[in-house]
Amino acid sequence: MHVHLVLFEAWNISRFISVTNKRREIAGASELITYLDRRWVKDAAAELFDGFDPAWRIEDKPVELLETGAGNAKVLVRDAGLARLLVTRVTSRALRDAPGLEVCGVVSAPFDWLADGLLHEALGLAARQLAPVRTSLPGPDARFLRLPIVDQCRSTGLPAESLMRQPGPEPSYEPRSAESRAKWRAYGKQDDGDGLGRLADLAGTKPEQLGRVVEHLNDHAEWVGVVYADGNGLGKVFGAFNQCVDGGSNRRYADTLRDFSAAMQAAARDAFLEAVGAMEHAGAGVKGGDGPVPVLPLILGGDDMVALCDGEWALTFAEAYLREFERLTAATEKIMEPLRRQGEVAALSACAGVAIVKPHFPFAASQDLAYALLREAKQVKKEIEGPCSALSFHVLYDSSGADLDRIRRQITLTELPQWPPTRQPDEAAAQTAAQAARDGRTVLCAQPYVVSASQQEAPWARGRHWRDLEQRVAALASRGDEGERKLPASQLHELREGLFLGPAVADARLENLLPAYGESGLRQLLGDPKSLFWQEQRRDPGRPGRWVTGLLDAMDAEGFLLVGVER
Structure with a gap:
């Protein structure tokens, strides 16, 4: 046949x-x-x-x-x-x-x-x-050609098909393309949430509630997070899926592939729901926490997940999703049994990129940034042996460009400046600067961060586990009895400024602050003793590790990462 x-x-x-x-x-x-x-x-x-x-x-x-x-x-x-x-x-x-x-x-x-x-x-x-x-x-x-001459769609830039009434108290009409109108029809009426049934089911809520989320993200959120997640190693799994099948018949292959794919999609959906539940438990919701959890799933198929989230909760949501994806896939026999037959993947993990932007920043650019951050997070596979979930993020304060390569170049010091002649670094700081100069690069971030608990002891993950970031953010956000910051913003700004002048300068400033603020949380920001930096341990011993610091990451994440909540 x-x-x-x-x-x-x-x-x-x-x-x-x-x-x-x-x-x-x-x-x-x-x-x-x-x-x-x-x-x-x-x-x-x-x-x-x-x-x-x-x-x-x-x-x-x-x-x-x-x-x-x-x-x-x-x-x-x-x-x-x-x-x-x-x-x-x-x-x-x-x-x-x-x-x-x-x-x-x-x-x-x-x-x-x-x-x-x-x-x-x-x-x-x-x-x-x-x-x-x-x-x-x-x-x-x-x-979609433009002859005869037609107006331009306000949304897509394609030729407009017709005028479409816009929601709001005052009647207004905008030229819209056939593509734009099709998306509006799929979304449904604004007042009853028709067409949102599938997305609402994915998010564990009702269509009218998800409609409120869409309105919040569009009109009221101060920051919006674009979360892009993807499974690790599945391309290799599917490329050699014949090794995952017990027997060589096409029928056995087809049934195993169908069951594996369906189980993967179910695990991704359940991980999403678990992450939303964790946010709800922590008090997430539009309008001061009384409304639905502010997350909108866009793509949730196979091992891919793209979602919009209120920026305040974006990092918390992304980390919870990765953690649950790893747990659920490990507990699903229809996933693990084929992987055991292949023998190369002991478990599944995933990585994510999170771009936190202003609501009206172009979505195309923010999605590209989130995808680039996802690719950066996947570099963890080169440094850590075995399954490892990881996350990279960026808060885009400068809207002039969302190119990750440019962003990372701005915080990479390839030539350390000379120490100001009026001040001299101590011996330890001088050694730090000399080592950094020998290694060739100092990077003012520690991303990506490792989410997998099983990889906490991996040498490269030192200082880069998610718990490390949470501890640094908690130290920055710590308040005294009267609500004042235990680590004053002016002193933190001085430390941040010193990072761009090299490890020697930053650590000299740190030494001046430690006696006064060491017990107020400043020691939580250290990489090595008496230093904001530490040298990463590469998997390849022939490649010298860079000097990295977690201070800048923690300062960016403050306000976008919930800390101190039990899981």
């Missing part, structure tokens, strides 16, 4: 969500993306195959829904003509229902279903076929 693999993918998800800054349209875009795996493929299969049921299996039926989720779908079809027609129906539906979302599909060459191992090969070949197909498609800017 010969079958074809049909592979679908929505590949411009990031652009489709982030092209607008309006939270309602962002939520609507999130809803439309899921239509590929929740509606379009199933509806097209029902039109082409009488009596279609997702429980069908290819051995005795003409079609089988192999896997759906995270903006993609995989289908097995016996007939080549029907397979191509399935692609036509699905992509045509995407053009009508979600203009601007790029959905493409490919049909593999036929392969013998009874020959062991060919399904794994077909998945790899179809993935390689998909790349040239999707890059050959014209983008939305080419598809």
